[in-house]
Amino acid sequence: MTAANRLAALENLDAATLCSRAETALSALVEVMNRETTFLRAGHMREATALTGEKTQLAQDYVGIARAIQRVSDRLKAEAPDRVERLRRGHEALATQMAENLRVLATARSVTEAVLSDVAKSVGATTAPKTYAAPGQPQRQAPEGIQGLSINRAL
Template identity: 50%
Template sequence: MSAAERLAALDDMPATELCASAEAALNELVAIMNEETTLLRAGSFRQASHLTPEKTRLAQDYVGLARSVQRQIARLREEAPVELDRLQNGHERLATQMAENLKVIASARNLTDTLLTETANVVAARERTRTYDESGTIPAVTQGSAGIAIRKTL
């Protein structure tokens, strides 16, 4: 099925079914983001990273459905106003969860960057020359002289 056919199929769904599908995708996305946020707060970064593929798939599904809802908004207001209101309330929950999730991700990244910088400084300090140079002074510390390799997955 081509992309145009998938879009047409979404747009042709009955109003209540389209709203229900979008709401189900939204609820699953909110749930997985909540789970990720909880894991990140607990410091379980590896476990949280395993949720990324599923979170990405759910986000793509929701965006496709949400765009269809936007294209069909006039019809949905007429044919399924209660379901549309419920979907809009759910979207507000998603926005709140996304803001919290992004805040926790930013904190985790900041913590990771701080730990990496401190680790690099410790490694550099261990490798620093502790002898006098020809002028009779100990050479100044050169930041970043020692390299460390990091694989960032978060």
């Protein structure tokens, strides 16, 4: 089934069914984003990353339903104004959750970069000699095996 066919099928649903599907998708998306944010705050990156597939699928589902709702919004407002208002408030809650999620992701990325940069500097730093050679110059040491660390900044 093409995206256009899925959108048309959603648009043809009665107001109660379409709003119900939107509420279910919205609730599930907010819940998974909340779990991800909680994991990120606690420093559990692997657990947060494990939610990526589920979050992506839920977001795609919600966007598809939201598009259908936008296209038939006049009909929905006439047939189910209370449900439409509830969806609007739910969408605002999603926006708030997304903003918080993005703040936590940015913080996690910043902390990760800082830690990796510090490690790279420490690993790449040469140890300066603490004594002098005969002519009064610092002794030179042979280069060590580790000369630096490569960092992939993609999070």
